[in-house]
Amino acid sequence: MKGIFQQPVPHTHDWNEAYFITVGEVHFSVRQQSFTASAGDFVYAPGSVPHGFWGASEQPARVLIFDAPAHTGIFFKRVSREVKDLPRDLPKVTGIAEATGIRFTKPI
Template sequence: MSHTPVITRSGEGALLDILGTRTRFLCSAEQTDNAWSLMEVTLPKHSGAPPHAHPWGEAYYVVAGEVGFLVDGKPQRLAAGDFLFAPANTEHAFEGLSEEPARVIIFDAPAHAGGFFREVDQHVKAMPDDLGKMLEIGARHGVRFSPPADAQGAPRP
């Protein structure tokens, strides 16, 4: 692991806009020898990630607002101060629920999310037009998207 301290000040860090969701990297995979990464995600109401799974774990800490999660088909509503851990290969989804954008700190280990998010930021601009691109990027990074909720009858977050 890297032995170089990392300090990311307010307003610093790589900032990505992923379909209206702002993602700021507080500590990237490159800074931890791919051991883990840490992101601050701002979720406007109804923005977020559809049901998916991947071979790394993710932890979510809600800093502000409310976020709806779907974890292994079970809906969960988390508010500021709440925490959720989704182990590797757990199907999960999330979306902002509050009128004011929610803020969430996301920790992934081992670090894999950064490469996926950077590619999506560069190549996916509008859904459903760019769905094929999203699925291809996901496949390259080990992200498996689930069929839409209405196709499988599962509740949305």
């Protein structure tokens, strides 16, 4: 399971999400904008706006993710509990996402 969400598939959800980069660089796609954020930068993705991100530095990046209201935790708890074998269990990830209000904007 380690590493499955190192690059979240572009997605939407109804709640707001924000990111504070503490270490490294992270490439973001928010709406139709693509940019790289570095340690100390804050990125905001309003609810219902397509977004995704992935590491952009050679060393692992660290990011604090804020949800308002906090719904994403339910998704990650279920994935941790129910998804054991990838890529075989990818349909489970899609089902958990749909059940928790996350809509992938392209297939995973």
